[in-house]
Amino acid sequence: MIHPVFTPRINNNDDQVRLSALMVQPVTSVRKGQEIAEVETDKASFAVAAERDGYLLKVVPAVGEMVEVGSVLAWLGDSPEEAVPEAAPAGPAAVPEQAHGRPTAKASLLLAELGLDESVVPVSGDRLTVADVEAYAACQKQAVPAAPAAMEEGPAEEGSYQALSMEERGMLRSVLWHRDVAAPAYLEISYDREAWDDYAAGYAQQKRLMGSPLIALMAHRLAGISASHARLNCTMVNGQMFRYAHVNLGLTIQADETLYLVVVREAEKLDAAGFIKRVNALHKSVLARRLGVEELTGASVGFTSMSRWAANRHIPILPRHVSLMVAHTITKHNEGVLGATYDHRLLSGGDAIQILNALATPPAETETA
Amino acid sequence: MNAGQQIKEKIEELARALGRDASKLKSDEVIPEAGLLDSASLMMLIVWYEARFGVSTDDEDLTIDNFGSIDRMVDYLERHGGR
Numbered sequence: 001m002i003h004p005v006f007t008p009r010i011n012n013n014d015d016q017v018r019l020s021a022l023m024v025q026p027v028t029s030v031r032k033g034q035e036i037a038e039v040e041t042d043k044a045s046f047a048v049a050a051e052r053d054g055y056l057l058k059v060v061p062a063v064g065e066m067v068e069v070g071s072v073l074a075w076l077g078d079s080p081e082e083a084v085p086e087a088a089p090a091g092p093a094a095v096p097e098q099a100h101g102r103p104t105a106k107a108s109l110l111l112a113e114l115g116l117d118e119s120v121v122p123v124s125g126d127r128l129t130v131a132d133v134e135a136y137a138a139c140q141k142q143a144v145p146a147a148p149a150a151m152e153e154g155p156a157e158e159g160s161y162q163a164l165s166m167e168e169r170g171m172l173r174s175v176l177w178h179r180d181v182a183a184p185a186y187l188e189i190s191y192d193r194e195a196w197d198d199y200a201a202g203y204a205q206q207k208r209l210m211g212s213p214l215i216a217l218m219a220h221r222l223a224g225i226s227a228s229h230a231r232l233n234c235t236m237v238n239g240q241m242f243r244y245a246h247v248n249l250g251l252t253i254q255a256d257e258t259l260y261l262v263v264v265r266e267a268e269k270l271d272a273a274g275f276i277k278r279v280n281a282l283h284k285s286v287l288a289r290r291l292g293v294e295e296l297t298g299a300s301v302g303f304t305s306m307s308r309w310a311a312n313r314h315i316p317i318l319p320r321h322v323s324l325m326v327a328h329t330i331t332k333h334n335e336g337v338l339g340a341t342y343d344h345r346l347l348s349g350g351d352a353i354q355i356l357n358a359l360a361t362p363p364a365e366t367e368t369a
Numbered sequence: 370m371n372a373g374q375q376i377k378e379k380i381e382e383l384a385r386a387l388g389r390d391a392s393k394l395k396s397d398e399v400i401p402e403a404g405l406l407d408s409a410s411l412m413m414l415i416v417w418y419e420a421r422f423g424v425s426t427d428d429e430d431l432t433i434d435n436f437g438s439i440d441r442m443v444d445y446l447e448r449h450g451g452r
Contacts, residue, residue, distance in 0.1 A: 208432040210415075210431055210432065214408075280412070283412045287412065288416060308409060
C-alpha cells in the first residue's frame with residue numbers, strides 16, 4: 001500500500017515552505033520516526049519524519065523548491081516496487097497528518113530549554129504548543145524559564161542570508177543541546193605518551209598497517225571503559241537516567257571544512273582489529289560523502305583528537321545525549337593531553353578523572369592479539 | 370603522466386596541506402616512515418587512489434606491503450586491473 005507524506009505547516013503566516021534537505025534518497029527503506037526531509041521558511045525549519053516503516057518511493061519537489069502546505073511532499077510504500085500515483089490526493093486543509101501533535105517552533109525551543117522529550121508532553125490541540133509544554137512542566141514542578149526570546153533581528157547592514165547545509169544544521173542542533181540541556185564541565189590531564197605510542201607502533205607493525213592506529217586504539221579503549229562504567233554510557237532524559245544497551249562510540253573525522261561525528265555502533269562487541277576496520281570503513285565513507293543516518297546518529301560516548309593540528313587544548317561540545325567527549329591532543333611541545341567535556345548531571349569531576357586516568361594507559365598486550 | 374607520477378603529485382599535495390615538503394620522496398621510499406603524511410592524509414590518499422584508478426581496496430589490503438610506497442601502489446594497480 002502507498003501512503004502520502006503531506007507538507008507540514010511551520011508558521012501560521014506561511015502557506016508555502018521550502019524543501020531544504022533530504023535525509024534519505026528514494027528508493028530507500030525507512031523506519032517509523034526516521035527523519036526523511038527538512039522543510040523551512042525564513043523563520044524556522046522542521047524535520048519531516050516517516051510515519052510508518054516502509055520505503056521512501058518518491059519525493060515530489062526538488063530540493064530548494066517551494067511547496068504548498070498540505071500538498072504531497074513524498075510517497076511512502078510498503079514495498080520498494082509500488083507504483084506512485086500520478087494524481088496527488090488532497091491534503092488535510094489546516095494541519096497535515098504529518099504535523100499533527102508536532103511541536104510548534106517556539107514549543108521546540110522551550111522543550112530544548114527544559115530538556116523535555118516532546119513525546120511525553122500531552123497535546124491539547126492540533127499542535128504541541130508553548131502552553132502545553134508550560135502546563136506539563138508546571139505539573140512536573142519544573143521551573144519554567146522566561147518565554148523564549150523573540151526572533152533575533154539580523155544586522156542592520158548590507159548583506160544576505162545563506163541557507164545552512166545539512167552538516168551545519170546538525171552542528172547547530174548539537175551546540176544548542178550542549179548549551180540548553182546538558183550541564184557541561186571540562187577537565188584534562190597530561191598522559192605519558194611513551195606507553196601509548198609504543199603500543200600503537202607495535203600494533204601497526206604486527207598488522208602491517210599503513211597509518212598509525214593510535215587514535216582508533218584509544219577510542220576502542222574508551223569503548224571498553226564505557227561498557228563497564230556505571231554512568232558513562234548513559235544520558236539524562238526528563239530527570240531520569242537512560243542507560244544505553246550498547247556502547248555507540250562517536251569519533252570525529254574531518255573532511256575538508258566539515259567535521260563529522262561518525263558512530264561505531266555496538267563498539268563493546270568489537271576487538272581492536274574489528275574496531276579499526278570499522279573506523280577505516282567510516283573514514284572512507286566520510287571522504288566519499290556516502291554516510292547513512294545510522295552512521296551519524298546515536299552516539300553514547302565520544303572521542304575527538306586535535307593532535308593533527310598540535311592544539312594545546314580544545315574543549316569539545318557534547319553531542320546530543322552523549323555523556324562524555326574525550327578531547328585528545330599532542331601539543332607542539334610533544335606533551336600528550338587527554339581532556340573531557342562531560343555532562344555533570346551524570347558524572348562528577350572525580351568520575352571524569354578516573355575515566356581519563358584509565359584511558360591514559362593502553363590495555364594489556366594480550367588484548368591486541 | 371604515468372600512475373607513479375600522479376601518485377607522487379597527490380602525496381606532495383597532501384603533504385603541502387600539512388606544511389611538509391614531499392618533493393624529494395623516492396618511489397621506493399616507505400611513505401609512513403617518511404613522516405610526510407598522517408593517518409588522515411593516508412586515508413585521503415587511498416580514497417583518491419581508488420577513485421582515480423578505478424580500483425576498490427579491501428580493508429585487509431590496506432597494508433604497508435600493498436601501499437607502503439609509490440612503487441607498491443603502482444604494482445597493486447597492475448595486479449588489480451586499475452585503469
